[in-house]
Amino acid sequence: MSLSRRLAGLLLLTLLAIPGASGADVAIPPVARVTDLTGTLSAEQQRTLSGRLADFEHEKGSQLAVLVLPSTKPETIEQYGIRVGEAWKLGLKGVDDGVILIVAKNDHRLRIEVGYGLEGAIPDAVAMRIIDEAITPAFKAGDFYTGISAGVDRIMQAARGESAGASPQQEGAGSDAAADDPVAEQAARDQLEQQRAEFAEAQKQLDAMQKDQNGTINLIVGFFGVLMVAILGIAVFVGIRQSKRPGGRASSGSGRNSSSASSSSSSSSSSDDSFSGGGGGFGGGGASGNW
Numbered sequence: 001m002s003l004s005r006r007l008a009g010l011l012l013l014t015l016l017a018i019p020g021a022s023g024a025d026v027a028i029p030p031v032a033r034v035t036d037l038t039g040t041l042s043a044e045q046q047r048t049l050s051g052r053l054a055d056f057e058h059e060k061g062s063q064l065a066v067l068v069l070p071s072t073k074p075e076t077i078e079q080y081g082i083r084v085g086e087a088w089k090l091g092l093k094g095v096d097d098g099v100i101l102i103v104a105k106n107d108h109r110l111r112i113e114v115g116y117g118l119e120g121a122i123p124d125a126v127a128m129r130i131i132d133e134a135i136t137p138a139f140k141a142g143d144f145y146t147g148i149s150a151g152v153d154r155i156m157q158a159a160r161g162e163s164a165g166a167s168p169q170q171e172g173a174g175s176d177a178a179a180d181d182p183v184a185e186q187a188a189r190d191q192l193e194q195q196r197a198e199f200a201e202a203q204k205q206l207d208a209m210q211k212d213q214n215g216t217i218n219l220i221v222g223f224f225g226v227l228m229v230a231i232l233g234i235a236v237f238v239g240i241r242q243s244k245r246p247g248g249r250a251s252s253g254s255g256r257n258s259s260s261a262s263s264s265s266s267s268s269s270s271s272d273d274s275f276s277g278g279g280g281g282f283g284g285g286g287a288s289g290n291w
Contacts, residue, residue: 026072026080031088033275036068038105045145049152054275056156062097062118063090063278064155066148070106077104077288081113091115091280098280099155101148110135112155114285122158127287130154139291 029035033050041049053064065088072080081102090098096117103110112127122130134154138147 025075025083026069028084028087029067029069031090031275031277032065034066038068038070040068040105040144041148042145049149052152052156056159060097060156060160061092061095062099062159063280064099064101064152064159065090066101066103066152068103068105068144068148070104072102072104072107072109077102077107077109077111078284080104081111081286081288082282082284085113085115085282089277089279089281091117091278093279095278096280096282097159098277098282099159099286101151101155103144103148105144108290109288110139110290111288112151112286113282115280115282116285117280118159119283119285121161122155122286124285124287126158127285128289130158131287131289136289136291 029037033053034041034046036046049066053066057063067084075083081100084100084102085098088098088100090100096115098115099118099122100113101110102113110131112122112130114122114127130151134150135147138144138150
């Protein structure tokens with residue numbers, strides 16, 4: 001076995017031995033109005049949803065996106081949701097009027113992630129009502145498109161300020177019940193505070209995970225630095241030895257051609273998507289649910 005192969009094998013074993021070096025967190029897909037990584041929505045359903053979200057953005061200026069994925073584990077959907085919000089940056093910069101509806105199908109969990117600028121129009125309690133009243137009933141029946149479509153409608157409705165995220169009949173009944181039942185109102189407040197406390201704890205865990213990952217990355221970078229110096233030293237030594245042998249120049253020329261071909265093949269074209277976030281920020285507003 002050649003020395004270079006031994007070094008490559010040693011590097012692979014070292015990376016596998018470092019905890020977390022392979023990256024356990026679920027990757028964040030490129031930003032899009034509708035992303036389905038589970039094959040749940042048909043192509044026509046995705047086009048229909050995307051068209052409605054584009055119309056909403058042109059009308060209101062706010063950006064709303066739908067993300068369906070198998071699972072967010074080992075992260076909670078709250079931790080994953082804030083990472084998606086920070087990566088996609090939906091909503092205008094300084095206005096922060098973005099919303100993301102996230103469905104983790106295999107986990108039976110979903111979340112409405114609300115940008116800073118829409119927390120007044122879609123507070124946590126309203127986001128929870130949208131989940132409970134519009135989305136989860138359809139999900140329990142196995143009709144994911146209907147649930148997502150109804151949830152999108154209610155989110156857009158609340159963002160426009162047309163209602164508190166419910167039909168007029170439900171809105172009136174809810175207001176009367178809250179006014180006549182202070183116990184129910186206090187229970188809703190307690191639930192809201194509990195959700196905020198859970199999010200704060202989740203954020204602390206996410207910060208700790210990121211610190212651990214940064215330490216791992218630094219270790220890997222340092223290892224790569226030492227390894228590259230060793231490889232370069234060996235390469236120089238081997239090159240000097242080969243240059244003294246007959247045919248050494250021809251071998252070197254072949255290496256240059258191979259390197260050029262490798263460099264040419266490594267370049268790839270990237271797809272150009274007209275939809276992108278406007279620089280909006282997210283701070284954990286919204287609500288989560290299950291079915």
